[in-house]
Amino acid sequence: MKVVVIGGTGLIGSKVVGKLNDHGHEAVAASPNTGVNTLTGEGLTDVLKGASVVVDVSNSPSFAPDAVMEFFRTSTTNLLAAEAEAGVTHHVALSIVGTERLEENGYFRAKLAQERLIKASGIAYSIVHATQFFEFVTGIADSMTEGDTVRVPTAKIQPMYSDDVASAVARTAVGAPLNDVVEIAGPEAFDFKEFIEQGLAPHNDPRTVVADAHAQYFGSELEEASLLPGPDAQIAETRFTDWLAQQQ
Numbered sequence: 001m002k003v004v005v006i007g008g009t010g011l012i013g014s015k016v017v018g019k020l021n022d023h024g025h026e027a028v029a030a031s032p033n034t035g036v037n038t039l040t041g042e043g044l045t046d047v048l049k050g051a052s053v054v055v056d057v058s059n060s061p062s063f064a065p066d067a068v069m070e071f072f073r074t075s076t077t078n079l080l081a082a083e084a085e086a087g088v089t090h091h092v093a094l095s096i097v098g099t100e101r102l103e104e105n106g107y108f109r110a111k112l113a114q115e116r117l118i119k120a121s122g123i124a125y126s127i128v129h130a131t132q133f134f135e136f137v138t139g140i141a142d143s144m145t146e147g148d149t150v151r152v153p154t155a156k157i158q159p160m161y162s163d164d165v166a167s168a169v170a171r172t173a174v175g176a177p178l179n180d181v182v183e184i185a186g187p188e189a190f191d192f193k194e195f196i197e198q199g200l201a202p203h204n205d206p207r208t209v210v211a212d213a214h215a216q217y218f219g220s221e222l223e224e225a226s227l228l229p230g231p232d233a234q235i236a237e238t239r240f241t242d243w244l245a246q247q248q
Contacts, residue, residue, distance in 0.1 A: 002026040002051045003173050006079060007058030009033050011135065012094060015166030016055060016173070025174065031058070038075035041082065048086035054079065055092045055173050063218075065106025072114040080121045090177045091125045093118055094169055097183055097229050099129070105220040115181075124177035128169055131185040131229060132159045134243045137199030141207070143218060150200075150207050151215040152192040155222035158229060159195065160186035161243050164236035183233035188240060195240070202244055 003020055007013040008029025020027035028047060030036035036043035038058060048054070056079060060071035083091060095111050102108040118125050132140070137159070141150045168184045190198075193211040200207065214221060 001053065001174065002028065003053040003055060004028045004030050004047055004051045006030050006036070006038060006054060006056040006075075008055075010057065010059065011133075011162055012166050012169065013055075013057045015163060016057060016170050019166055019170040020173065023170075023174070038079050039071065041078045044078065044082040045085070048082055048088060051083075051086060051088055053090040053092060053173050054083055054088050055094075055169060057094045057169065060107075060110070063107055065109070068107050069110040069113060072110045073117070076114045076117045080117065080123060083123055084121070089124060090173070091118060091121070091123045092169065092173045093125070093127050094165070095127055095129050095181075097129045097131045097185065097233075098227050101223075101226050102220050105218060107218060108220070124179060126172045126175075126178040127181045128165075128172055129181055129183045129229070130160065130165045130168070131227065132157060133162045133165065134159050134186075134199075134238075134240055135162050137196065138203075140217075141196050141200060141205075141209075144196075144215060145207060148207050150196055150209045151212045152196055152209060153215045153217055153222045154211050154213045155192055155217070155224050155226055156189045157192050157195050157227050158185045158189040159240065160184065160236045161238040164238050168234060168236070183229040185229040185233045185235055186240065187235055187237065189228060190240070198240065198244065202248060 009031045017027040017029045060068040099112045197209045
């Protein structure tokens with residue numbers, strides 16, 4: 001089976017490509033680095049020849065609200081049109097748990113617009129909603145830092161290892177289209193403060209982490225369960241403490 005992975009040279013995409021190839025599929029990494037640009041359409045026709053499945057794990061180079069909306073709308077529209085022309089039979093997209101609950105957040109709003117385009121395309125699809133990745137813990141802390149204080153929401157978070165995300169996406173790609181959304185998450189839910197403190201501790205980071213009900217997560221105030229998956233989510237195996245130990 002030929003599977004084209006859009007964003008296939010990034011953190012998740014490169015792992016998806018590797019896992020699919022290891023299981024005997026023909027996975028092709030497609031990104032601007034390989035001559036495929038979904039914003040302009042460059043290279044799409046050629047790379048999609050003979051493809052049965054397209055996996056889209058691409059991301060916007062800018063997270064500014066207008067820019068990220070333009071990226072996902074334009075790239076998804078171009079990609080779906082090229083897939084229809086090429087006869088692709090399954091479109092898989094990676095998105096985020098909670099997109100429908102945080103529409104005031106520019107990034108989540110853009111991902112929701114992407115999902116709506118996919119659902120309306122007429123191409124069989126599967127949308128994978130993942131929780132936040134372990135690898136993002138320092139970046140999340142940096143985004144919430146004021147001086148020497150990291151001010152975090154009082155909400156909960158259930159992060160997961162990027163390798164487990166890639167495994168779930170790869171399994172979805174070679175399965176029958178769901179025409180629905182599936183959620184994936186890590187094995188443990190943390191208070192935000194606990195997650196950030198554990199993530200910073202191995203670096204001897206001197207910042208103080210403070211919980212604040214009005215602290216914003218990339219521009220949004222969170223309810224306790226805004227970022228948590230539902231009861232039917234697929235739960236990954238890798239625990240945060242085990243991942244932290246691997247980083248040492």
